[in-house]
Amino acid sequence: MKKLAILDRDGTFIWEPEKPEGVDPRETFPLKGAEEVQFLPGAIEGMKKLREAGYTLVMATNQTFLGTEKHPQDVFDAVMNKIKNELAMHGLSFDFIMVCPHGPDDGCTCRKPAIGGLYPYMGTVEEGVDFQNSLMFGDRDTDRQFADNLKVRFVKIETNGPFVIPELF
Numbered sequence: 001m002k003k004l005a006i007l008d009r010d011g012t013f014i015w016e017p018e019k020p021e022g023v024d025p026r027e028t029f030p031l032k033g034a035e036e037v038q039f040l041p042g043a044i045e046g047m048k049k050l051r052e053a054g055y056t057l058v059m060a061t062n063q064t065f066l067g068t069e070k071h072p073q074d075v076f077d078a079v080m081n082k083i084k085n086e087l088a089m090h091g092l093s094f095d096f097i098m099v100c101p102h103g104p105d106d107g108c109t110c111r112k113p114a115i116g117g118l119y120p121y122m123g124t125v126e127e128g129v130d131f132q133n134s135l136m137f138g139d140r141d142t143d144r145q146f147a148d149n150l151k152v153r154f155v156k157i158e159t160n161g162p163f164v165i166p167e168l169f
């Protein structure tokens with residue numbers, strides 16, 4: 001069976017912009033472009049260790065209002081390309097990338113902590129997913145709840161790092 005290391009993106013393995021004070025916390029403040037992509041301390045190294053320990057890397061991210069003026073698709077795509085290229089230089093890639101593009105009131109089934117966004121992927125894992133030995137890395141309560149809903153162990157990362165992996169190996 002496949003054991004997964006599922007990673008939240010923003011604030012977990014790349015730097016997340018701070019929200020301006022006094023704004024609606026449900027509002028979104030995405031990266032403005034690929035030039036803002038910064039891997040957090042320990043992130044690349046941690047992902048390498050997870051790979052070496054037999055984990056399959058998966059990303060699960062809520063990208064609120066993606067595809068709107070607040071969060072243009074082309075900016076997101078440029079950011080993701082930068083991330084993928086940098087990971088590839090280290091021999092790393094995600095087996096699956098789950099992106100929820102919806103807002104908090106859209107009632108979708110793919111916005112963390114809901115786990116519906118992973119179902120299509122799980123359906124493709126022929127050998128099955130080893131939930132008992134999988135991990136979810138995240139910096140928010142929604143990530144913790146997502147891990148609970150999936151019944152996998154949660155690894156808490158402080159927002160904007162460092163990225164630390166648990167003593168498992």
Ligand SMILES: [Mg+2]
Nearest residue numbers: 008010011139
């Ligand atoms: Mg996050």
Ligand SMILES: [Zn+2]
Nearest residue numbers: 100108110111
């Ligand atoms: Zn969604």
